[in-house]
Amino acid sequence: MRSKSGQTSKYVFTMVELMIVIAIIVLLAALLLPSLQKARDTAKRIKCTGNLRQLSLAWLNYCNAHNEWLPVYDSALWGIGSWWSTSKAWPEIMQAELSTAVYKSTWGAYIIRKNSYLSCPSFPKTADMGTFNPDYGMNRFGIGGNTVNGAPIYKKMTNVKLPTQLVGFGDSYIAWAPTLGSYTIEGSGAHFRHSNKANLLFCDGHVELKDRYFFNPPWGWWNKAPWGNP
Secondary structure, eight states: OHHHHHHHHHHHHHHHHHHHHHHHHHHHHHHHHHHHHHHHHHHHHHHHHHHHHHHHHHHHHHHHHTTTBOOOSBGGGGTSSOTTTTOOBHHHHTHHHHGGGEEEOTTSOEEEOTTSTTSOTTSOOOOSSOBSOOSEEEOTTTTSSOOTTSOOOOOBGGGOSOTTTSEEEEEEEETTBTTSOOOSSSSEEEOOTTTSOEEEEETTSOEEEEOGGGGOOOSOGGGSTTTSOO
16 A cells, blocks of 8 residues: 555656646747747848848849949830730849849749749748749839839939938838739838838948838928938
């Protein structure tokens, strides 16, 4: 009886110890997981920053190869056919400079290569083979070819007056298909996917993380930095 009782007591004690250990593990996990998630988010943001810097180099190479002329965000703005049939969005216009990030499919469409530097690691993907849409959009009203009134603006990089203040590209998305990214040829906007902030590439090549307040400039924003002609 004593032996059986002693064994039972020992078994109960062991279970209590196990429960305490499990409770400690759960507590430590609860304390550490947010820090680990924050570290992962930081790593993704840093990778996104690197992506935009690579995009900046491709953009600069395009300008150098075209006598400082800026690529438009959509060739239809300049009357090159109808949008649906023959117009080109900026990833296709800059395809030579974007190198392996964009490729032409066997059926003629230009595809953004998955996990390329046009693909933000903080943006969830649903396509297995790539997408028509990069995760970064061009500043249509500042350097992309027209103002909100349809008038052409910057034509050459040398026309940019305040490159440290004017946005060139940034985290974006398509409003009606937020998991796809953005060509910036449809109604789209900034995507705050880095802890409620967006990475922005400015015309001088530097990248900054900005919150939503940055996107609320005073009246007449199309004529001022960060969007319009400063």
